[in-house]
Amino acid sequence: MATRTGEPPGEDPVSPTCDATSTRSDPARRLLAAADELFFRQGARATTVREITGACGLTPGALYNHFSSKEDLVYELVVHRHRRLDEEVTAAIELAGPDPGDRLSAMVSVFVLTHVRGRRGARVANREYRDLTAARLDEVVAIRRRLRDRLVEILLDGEAKGVFSLPGGKGRPAAVIAAAAILDMCVHGSEWLTEVGTFSLEELEAQYVTMARRLVSAPGVRPAGRRLRRSGRA
Amino acid sequence: MATRTGEPPGEDPVSPTCDATSTRSDPARRLLAAADELFFRQGARATTVREITGACGLTPGALYNHFSSKEDLVYELVVHRHRRLDEEVTAAIELAGPDPGDRLSAMVSVFVLTHVRGRRGARVANREYRDLTAARLDEVVAIRRRLRDRLVEILLDGEAKGVFSLPGGKGRPAAVIAAAAILDMCVHGSEWLTEVGTFSLEELEAQYVTMARRLVSAPGVRPAGRRLRRSGRA
DNA sequence: TATATCTATAAACGCTTGTTCAGGCAACGG
DNA sequence: CCGTTGCCTGAACAAGCGTTTATAGATATA
Structure with missing residues (x-):
């Protein structure tokens, strides 16, 4: 269980400020943290119950x-991150005011900060949700x-x-593709x-906001909205 | 084995024009095709040898x-797609000539056409390569x-x-992020x-090319290069 | 002190996994 | 014609999986 390369050392295993974990007993939190790390490294399907409990000095049955x-366990790890992102996006959009440009910037900022700061959690949430079944899968898919x-x-x-000039022309289908492109990146x-090297959080955030705004602005036409203002840390 | 919703009906199970399949015996090809479809739907890890062989009317041992x-089997399916994409990108860039704008457009076109026309194969290649081990994994990662x-x-x-104005400023790190963003989308x-609905291949290609070129062009500055060639109706 | 509630263990459960192997059937070359 | 080769079956393999159960030691309440 040595420290891993390329991982922010202080990253919260499972954000402790959230109900999903703060109301949990200590062994439960440790199990969540151990599972989180193992899922990040190997994927949930490749991680066994014995590995998770073993990492906490417990026997398999203790998990139950x-x-x-x-x-x-996967569900708790995955759905919690999705719900939190959803809430943060909602708050950030609200806080950004009515201008679509500001709202776009705010949403991108939240996504970038969340995914970069919480890289491990983000990978687990984005990769493992597909293996959920029935209602649990539906819930996560609905959030996404x-x-x-x-x-x-x-x-x-x-x-x-008239603030944006979407690629692919007017209409919802083209907007869906543009939105998918922004979210994917x-x-x-x-x-x-x-593989990128050293980059500050602010630089990354700024670059992604720039890219997103370029995507919705036709070149050769100076965008109408104000310049993007720094949205406080989400 | 009923036809699936949302899947192009005539998609090649494993492109028959390639050595990897054309030199293969008929049962081997059928196994590859069955595995491809099952991997697409459930993921490789969740698909058992018995399912694959059963879909071909064979018993598990026959696979070996x-x-x-x-x-x-996973490796053959995955590496073949990567090699082919690599070759197509190389050819397209070559054919596009020296202009960076044309080269960018060409590369994006190849990616979009490959991933949209061969949706099943693309998903399998992009999702399952991570489970490969040792040299096989290294080979695919190197191609990517x-x-x-x-x-x-x-x-x-x-x-x-002076043709592009990259987001995030000059320098390789910012270029890597921009490249990653383009590839991710x-x-x-x-x-x-x-979920997008009806969209012609040409429309999709054109929209993605537009998005990519916007990403590398500062708004308010008309790009220096010629307009993008063959940008069908957008 | 007695009782109820947690939480852990050790062991086993039933099942599935990828893989192997001896045997048999068909096709083909000389 | 025989012998070789290629392909497949049926059965089995060992290993691993997630999960359950009986039991026991704590801990807290009364």
Whole structure:
């Protein structure tokens, strides 16, 4: 269990400020933290219950005093991150005010900060949610779709107000593709970080905001909105 | 084995024009095709040898007359797609000529066409390569890195020639992030397609090319290069 | 002190996994 | 014609999986 290369050392195993973990007993938290690290490294499917409990100095059966199943553990790790991101995006958009440009910048900022600061958690959430079953899968998929749709609405609003000039022309389908492109680059960008070298959080945030705003602005036409203002740390 | 929703019906199970399959015996090809479909739907790890052979009307042991292991089967499916994409990108860049803008467009076009036309194969290649081990993993990772580096070189070249104005400023690190963003949106975009609705291949290609070129062009400054060639109706 | 509640263990459960192997059937070359 | 080769079956393998159970030691409440 030595420290890993390329991982921010102080990263919260499972954000301790959240109910999902703060209300948990200590062994449960340790199990979540151990599972988180193992899932990050090997994937949830390749990680055994014996590895998780063993990392906490426990025997396999002990896990079932705290979680009803292994999938339940995955679910807690995954859904918590999704709910939190959803809340942060909602708050950031609200705080950004009515201008579509500001809202786009705010949303991108939240995504970048979340995914870069919490790289381990982000990878686990984004990779392992697919293995969930039935209602649990539906819940996570619904959150993801809602996040995307919120961005689509921002883009369509900006286009209607003449602030954006979306690639692919007017209309919802083109806006969905543009939104997917923006989200994809934010969500998956953190996976490249080990190869990028040193980069401050602020630089990354600024670059991604720039890229997102370029995506929705036609070159040769100076965008109408004000310049992007620094959205406080989400 | 009913036809699946959201899947192009005529998609090649494993492109028959390639050596990897054309030199293979008929049962081997059928196994590859069955595995491809199952991997696409469930992931390779969740697919059992019994499912693959059963889909071909064979018993589990029969697989080992054609492949040395299950991983070997995954490897063939995955590495073949990577090699082919690599070749196509090389050819397209060559054919595009010296202009960085044209080269960027060409590379994006290849990525979009490959990933949209061969959605099943693209998903399998992009999702399952991580489970490979040792030399096989190294080989695929090397191809992926080479693809990205080729794009980085194009971006840096364009910036040096004054054709591009990269987000995040000058220098290689910023170029790497921009390249990663472009590749991420191309690679993962095809996963959203079922929700986008009807879209012609040409429209998709044009939109992604537009998005990529916007990413490397500062708004308010008309790009120096010629307009993008063959940018069908957008 | 007695009782109830947690939490852990050790062992086993039933099941599935990828893989192997002896045997048999068909096709083909000389 | 025989013998070799290629492909497949049926059965089995050992290992590993997630999970359950009986039991026991703590801890806290009364």
